[in-house]
Amino acid sequence: MKLLVAxxxxxxxxxxxxxxxxxxxLLWIAPCCDDGESSPDSHCGCGRSFGGLNSHRGTTTALVAELPGFTCSDYAEALRSSLAAQGWPPSAADEVAAGLLAFAFNWEVGAVLERRCDLFVERLVTAPG
Ligand SMILES: [Zn+2]
Structure with a gap:
């Protein structure tokens, strides 16, 4: 299964x-605030970032990774506890998980993505990570 990781x-x-x-x-794509909505280069950075499920912090670079053995319900469960811990409604986990899986499915494993609000672009990796 393909997922986004930091x-x-x-x-x-x-x-x-x-x-x-x-x-x-593991990462998710959190909704952004008004500042982030108006510019991906806003001070807060939410319009250009992906959110870490464990750290609850952000990163501007996401890797599309294949996680063998990891299932949709594992992912929904990880999202449920992370959303709850961050004050988002945990009931949204299934829907968010399905959306993120569908999103990741469209990219090649190994692609590094960046976010420009609602637009996601692959970065060219110039050197091995
Ligand atoms: Zn923001």
Whole structure:
């Protein structure tokens, strides 16, 4: 199953890159605030970041990874507890999980993605991570 995980690959390609996540942790795409909605380069950074399920921190770079043995219900469960811990409604977990799986399905394993609000773009990896 393909999922998004935190990566430091390509960090620094943009001047406002950041990576506060734990390398390899599961990510989700959180809704952004009004500032983030109006510009991916906003100060808060939410319009250009992915959220770590364990660290509850953000990163601007996400790696599409194949996680063998990991199931949809594992993922929904991980999301449920993370959403609850972060003050989001845990009841949204199944829907969020399905959306993220469908999203990841469209990308090649190994692709590094960046977020520009609702737009997601693959970064070219110039050197092995
Ligand atoms: Zn924001």
């Amino acid at each position: 990566t430091s690959q390509t960090q620094g390609e943009r001047a406002n890159d950041f990576n506060h996540c734990v390398e390899g942790e």
